[in-house]
Amino acid sequence: MLANNWSSKNKTMRIVIIGNGMVGYKFCEKLVGKTAQGFAITVFGEEMRPAYDRVHLSDYFAGKSAQDLLLAPAEWYKDNHITFYPGDPVRSIDRECKTVYSHNGITAAYDYLILATGSAAFVPPIPGTEKEGVFLYRTIEDLELMTAWAKRAKKGAVIGGGLLGLEAAKAMLDLGITDTQVIEFAPRLMPRQIDSAGSEILQNKLQRLGLQIHTSTNTTEIIGEQSIRAMRFADGTELDVDMLVISAGIKPRDELAKACGLDVGPRGGIVVNDLLQTSDRAIFAIGECALHNEMIYGLVAPGYEMADVVAANLTGGSKTFTGFDMSTKLKLIGVDVASFGDPFLQTRETRTVVFEDRHKGIYKRINVSEDGKYLLGGILVGEASAYNMLLQTCKNKVVLPPNPEDLILGARGGESDSGAGMTGLPDEAMICSCENVSKGDICNAVNDGCETVDAIKKCTKAGTGCGGCVPMLKDLMVHTMKSQGKYIRNVLCEHFDYARQELFDLVKVKELKSFDAVLDTLGHGDGCEICKPAIASILASLWNEMILKKGNDVAQDSNDRYLANIQKGGTYSVVPRIPGGEITPEKLIVIGQIAQKYNLYTKITGGQRIDMFGAHVNDLPQIWEELIAAGFESGHAYGKALRTVKSCVGSTWCRFGLHDSVSFAIRVEERYRGLRAPHKIKSAVSGCIRECAEAQSKDFGIIASEKGWNLYVCGNGGSKPQHALLLAQDLDDETCIRYIDRFLMFYIKTADPLARTATWLNKMEGGIDYLRNVVVNDSLGLAENLEREMQSLVDNYTCEWKEVVENPELRKRFNHFVNAPEEKDPTVTFEQLREQKKAREWK
Amino acid sequence: MSNTLIANMTWFAACKISDVPRNGGVCVKYKDEQIALYYFARREEWYATQNLCPHRQQMVLSRGMIGSQTGEPKVACPFHKKTFSLVDGHCMNDDECESIKTFPVKVENNIVFIGVEEDDEYTVNK
Ligand code: SRM
Ligand SMILES: Cc1cc2nc3c(=O)[nH]c(=O)nc-3n(C[C@H](O)[C@H](O)[C@H](O)COP(=O)(O)OP(=O)(O)OC[C@H]3O[C@@H](n4cnc5c(N)ncnc54)[C@H](O)[C@@H]3O)c2cc1C
Ligand code: SF4
Ligand code: FES
Numbered sequence: 021m022l023a024n025n026w027s028s029k030n031k032t033m034r035i036v037i038i039g040n041g042m043v044g045y046k047f048c049e050k051l052v053g054k055t056a057q058g059f060a061i062t063v064f065g066e067e068m069r070p071a072y073d074r075v076h077l078s079d080y081f082a083g084k085s086a087q088d089l090l091l092a093p094a095e096w097y098k099d100n101h102i103t104f105y106p107g108d109p110v111r112s113i114d115r116e117c118k119t120v121y122s123h124n125g126i127t128a129a130y131d132y133l134i135l136a137t138g139s140a141a142f143v144p145p146i147p148g149t150e151k152e153g154v155f156l157y158r159t160i161e162d163l164e165l166m167t168a169w170a171k172r173a174k175k176g177a178v179i180g181g182g183l184l185g186l187e188a189a190k191a192m193l194d195l196g197i198t199d200t201q202v203i204e205f206a207p208r209l210m211p212r213q214i215d216s217a218g219s220e221i222l223q224n225k226l227q228r229l230g231l232q233i234h235t236s237t238n239t240t241e242i243i244g245e246q247s248i249r250a251m252r253f254a255d256g257t258e259l260d261v262d263m264l265v266i267s268a269g270i271k272p273r274d275e276l277a278k279a280c281g282l283d284v285g286p287r288g289g290i291v292v293n294d295l296l297q298t299s300d301r302a303i304f305a306i307g308e309c310a311l312h313n314e315m316i317y318g319l320v321a322p323g324y325e326m327a328d329v330v331a332a333n334l335t336g337g338s339k340t341f342t343g344f345d346m347s348t349k350l351k352l353i354g355v356d357v358a359s360f361g362d363p364f365l366q367t368r369e370t371r372t373v374v375f376e377d378r379h380k381g382i383y384k385r386i387n388v389s390e391d392g393k394y395l396l397g398g399i400l401v402g403e404a405s406a407y408n409m410l411l412q413t414c415k416n417k418v419v420l421p422p423n424p425e426d427l428i429l430g431a432r433g434g435e436s437d438s439g440a441g442m443t444g445l446p447d448e449a450m451i452c453s454c455e456n457v458s459k460g461d462i463c464n465a466v467n468d469g470c471e472t473v474d475a476i477k478k479c480t481k482a483g484t485g486c487g488g489c490v491p492m493l494k495d496l497m498v499h500t501m502k503s504q505g506k507y508i509r510n511v512l513c514e515h516f517d518y519a520r521q522e523l524f525d526l527v528k529v530k531e532l533k534s535f536d537a538v539l540d541t542l543g544h545g546d547g548c549e550i551c552k553p554a555i556a557s558i559l560a561s562l563w564n565e566m567i568l569k570k571g572n573d574v575a576q577d578s579n580d581r582y583l584a585n586i587q588k589g590g591t592y593s594v595v596p597r598i599p600g601g602e603i604t605p606e607k608l609i610v611i612g613q614i615a616q617k618y619n620l621y622t623k624i625t626g627g628q629r630i631d632m633f634g635a636h637v638n639d640l641p642q643i644w645e646e647l648i649a650a651g652f653e654s655g656h657a658y659g660k661a662l663r664t665v666k667s668c669v670g671s672t673w674c675r676f677g678l679h680d681s682v683s684f685a686i687r688v689e690e691r692y693r694g695l696r697a698p699h700k701i702k703s704a705v706s707g708c709i710r711e712c713a714e715a716q717s718k719d720f721g722i723i724a725s726e727k728g729w730n731l732y733v734c735g736n737g738g739s740k741p742q743h744a745l746l747l748a749q750d751l752d753d754e755t756c757i758r759y760i761d762r763f764l765m766f767y768i769k770t771a772d773p774l775a776r777t778a779t780w781l782n783k784m785e786g787g788i789d790y791l792r793n794v795v796v797n798d799s800l801g802l803a804e805n806l807e808r809e810m811q812s813l814v815d816n817y818t819c820e821w822k823e824v825v826e827n828p829e830l831r832k833r834f835n836h837f838v839n840a841p842e843e844k845d846p847t848v849t850f851e852q853l854r855e856q857k858k859a860r861e862w863k
Numbered sequence: 864m865s866n867t868l869i870a871n872m873t874w875f876a877a878c879k880i881s882d883v884p885r886n887g888g889v890c891v892k893y894k895d896e897q898i899a900l901y902y903f904a905r906r907e908e909w910y911a912t913q914n915l916c917p918h919r920q921q922m923v924l925s926r927g928m929i930g931s932q933t934g935e936p937k938v939a940c941p942f943h944k945k946t947f948s949l950v951d952g953h954c955m956n957d958d959e960c961e962s963i964k965t966f967p968v969k970v971e972n973n974i975v976f977i978g979v980e981e982d983d984e985y986t987v988n989k
Binding site: 514515536539545546547548549551552553571573574575577578579581582586588589590833836837838839840843845847848862863 | 877878882883884885886887889890891892897900903905906919920921922923926927928929930931932933934936937939941942944946
């Protein structure tokens with residue numbers, strides 16, 4: 021709109037930009053993008069380098085070079101016909117002649133002038149700030165100076181406990197100054213973003229990271245000869261430091277504007293209207309130097325928006341700047357902190373919901389409108405994975421679910437919830453505020469073939485600013501691809517167009533009992549190594565029939581087919597069940613004798629039992645015959661089935677034991693032995709809260725309490741360890757068993773193939789609360805069924821090794837050579853290690 | 864059930880049909896060799912390959928699961944699930960992995976015969 025009447029009069033419009041920071045650069049980019057012709061653009065920059073990513077300045081300490089941080093290389097300006105004077109600050113502006121004068125003597129006339137001079141670190145008026153060893157934290161040069169000095173420094177301090185101060189404190193730690201103190205004038209950390217309850221939690225967490233925090237502390241003097249030696253505070257105390265970073269806020273760079281008579285605010289900042297015009301219509305101010313509606317925006321996203329508004333207006337468009345959300349997420353420090361919308365809102369018309377876990381250091385607060393419909397703002401400390409989702413819900417006025425507290429309750433909500441919530445957002449929802457990219461833009465990009473986050477970043481620029489929206493990009497991508505029917509359809513494999521849960525139900529309803537029957541009825545083709553074991557597991561979970569019968573043997577994974585784990589060299593391991601880890605001397609002797617007789621390597625396992633390795637496939641039936649005769653049964657170490665129920669010694673011997681954990685572990689193990697599931701299941705019972713059986717790392721774990729048993733579920737060790745969560749407390753034996761019945765049966769029926777209980781729960785909408793509702797409160801009305809189904813599996817149990825041993829047809833399958841049943845595999849050889857054997861190393 | 868006859872092809876009797884599990888495999892000893900024999904009962908087809916998995920030199924392919932991928936019959940090694948075509952022996956999920964040798968099979972009077980070349984260089988105990 022500004023430009024329309026312009027272009028009729030003149031040929032080229034001369035635009036001069038003072039300042040080549042993040043916003044000044046963005047303005048160039050927007051202008052170049054809009055129309056290449058008709059502009060003569062001149063840029064003056066005070067810093068020696070072209071604009072760089074100040075938001076990620078601290079990455080410099082993580083190994084990024086100044087070059088990596090550049091937003092565009094120097095050639096970019098040339099290629100786009102921008103006259104660029106780096107390292108040449110503008111000295112004065114002559115508004116009458118519409119001309120600027122630079123330090124190096126360059127004179128440039130303008131039709132429109134853009135002030136993008138940003139801000140400088142605010143330095144409080146404390147005597148001594150000029151001393152050596154005192155730094156600011158704003159430019160690459162600042163960081164270079166800090167790095168050099170830090171080599172000699174031992175005791176560091178940061179003035180300022182806000183967003184930037186904490187980032188600087190982290191930088192000090194990264195520089196190797198482990199003794200770093202944060203000095204904050206206000207009574208709490210991050211006073212502008214979070215409330216005092218949140219600050220307290222944050223402070224505790226940071227102290228655990230090794231930062232010492234002093235709030236309500238007023239620095240009065242910086243002591244030292246030439247360089248800093250100590251700080252003195254208002255209460256008269258002193259603190260020895262040899263390196264100090266001042267990061268106490270920002271001060272808009274309005275000095276040029278002031279000098280040429282433009283209006284500036286009483287506390288700094290160049291006054292602008294909704295078009296970002298200063299009191300001189302031909303001069304605009306954008307970014308951190310601009311004071312809009314009495315507000316300085318110390319964030320990059322509003323600055324980018326300002327750049328966009330001015331660029332649009334100069335190229336014939338019409339846009340206004342009407343304020344911007346100040347939501348932020350603290351990065352880098354090792355503690356999640358975020359605030360969004362109006363974090364402090366507290367009126368009669370709003371409801372505030374707070375969740376606090378001091379032990380874990382989590383604080384979450386949301387402010388909801390009186391009618392419970394809209395999210396107005398909130399604070400997250402300690403766990404902020406829901407930040408993006410909440411921010412979008414707040415910004416886009418998405419109507420909340422009936423229980424808004426669900427948004428912050430449930431310790432594991434995060435990731436999975438955000439995916440589910442994406443659907444609720446309108447297409448206009450701004451996903452990347454830095455680059456102004458909406459949900460619609462991203463979905464379109466995915467539809468146009470951008471099927472990786474990198475591709476989306478490349479073609480929409482989303483996620484290239486502060487990077488906070490990257491997890492949402494991924495969710496959106498997956499969601500969009502899913503809705504196109506791409507990739508994500510959770511079907512088993514090319515032979516079955518169903519997911520495991522669907523198959524489970526179908527196989528049950530149709531009473532199918534063999535792999536072939538399932539394939540004939542529900543699938544097509546011949547099956548493969550993916551669907552075969554998955555179906556075999558479903559059949560075993562449903563009917564608990566001997567897994568090697570009805571032709572199902574060939575559908576088992578090799579380990580299930582031979583009822584033993586195959587090991588290097590083609591031999592097998594033998595693991596008899598030792599429930600609860602309890603074993604008599606007589607049985608120990610039998611294991612020893614058998615191992616000796618068949619030349620097996622023996623080892624105590626991590627699951628409190630004994631493994632014998634190196635058995636020839638031919639020997640397996642004979643070994644088991646002898647084990648069974650001595651009263652052993654299969655340990656199912658090979659199956660996706662119940663493994664061990666570990667126990668601690670408990671109240672029968674231990675002076676702390678509250679109940680008899682061994683007896684209960686044995687009862688549990690004998691109840692669920694042989695139970696086939698989507699993945700293996702492990703359990704443990706501890707006799708008191710000292711937890712020697714590690715029950716909280718199990719799929720279900722039981723810990724004695726004063727009044728009964730506490731039941732934990734969905735934990736595991738392995739490559740992605742996860743602690744189990746408390747499902748119910750103070751249960752008597754029978755109730756505990758009933759809850760486990762329901763829990764296990766529900767898992768077996770609904771989990772994906774090869775998903776452990778933790779993975780299953782992580783994907784469950786509603787998380788542990790939902791699961792508790794199903795298992796404890798019977799919210800689905802399934803409890804009775806689940807218990808009955810479990811009971812019938814329990815009743816159906818037989819030891820599969822016993823059946824093999826007694827059945828000549830099945831035994832035959834353990835011969836190595838079909839045409840030479842007596843002969844063992846001659847290629848099997850062992851090596852010697854200590855006093856036992858080991859498998860020969862493979863190539 | 865290949866009928867292509869190669870010059871010095873010898874058919875040796877491996878076992879009876881009933882010795883081999885339907886849709887599964889067994890290992891057959893031939894001189895010093897180990898041959899995996901598969902009864903693809905769903906398609907009424909027989910295949911034979913070397914028993915040695917080339918990936919880690921393990922003598923186990925007869926214990927693998929058989930199945931198909933877009934119609935092509937295959938066997939999956941129990942160790943790391945490399946899959947091999949039963950038709951020409953190429954590895955179907957890893958281009959880097961060596962192929963395996965295949966043998967023709969025929970069935971007469973309930974006896975399964977595997978065809979081997981007399982001057983076959985192939986040995987398994989190298
Ligand atoms: C023998 C043993 C190691 C030992 O010498 O102590 C062992 C050995 C094997 N583990 Fe394990 N695990 C053994 C305890 C564990 C434990 C500790 C425990 O149970 O308290 C863990 C972590 C706890 C957990 O599972 O949550 C463990 C986590 C795994 C995993 C990772 C599971 C996961 O969800 O990430 C695998 C891989 C898998 O199952 O897919 C695995 C797989 C295996 C396999 C089956 C790998 C294989 O296919 O050959 C190994 C077979 C050995 C054999 O033939 O018996 N093993 N494994 C332990 C047997 C316990 C027993 O008595 O049955
Ligand atoms: C350590 C750190 C972390 C930050 N983290 C975040 C974050 O996580 N999220 C977020 O949104 N924001 C963050 N910010 C703030 C963000 O960097 C700023 O909002 C953004 O850089 C503002 O851009 P700007 O162009 O307005 O100012 P600047 O980037 O400061 O650029 C102004 C430029 O103008 C130059 N200049 C000044 N006067 C003259 C003159 N007379 N002649 C020529 N050139 C001149 C200056 O030298 C400077 O190069 C962070 C800032 C810092 C320092
Ligand atoms: S940790 Fe790995 S190597 Fe060790 S037993 Fe378990 S699976 Fe085998
Ligand atoms: S040994 Fe066969 S796949 Fe690795």
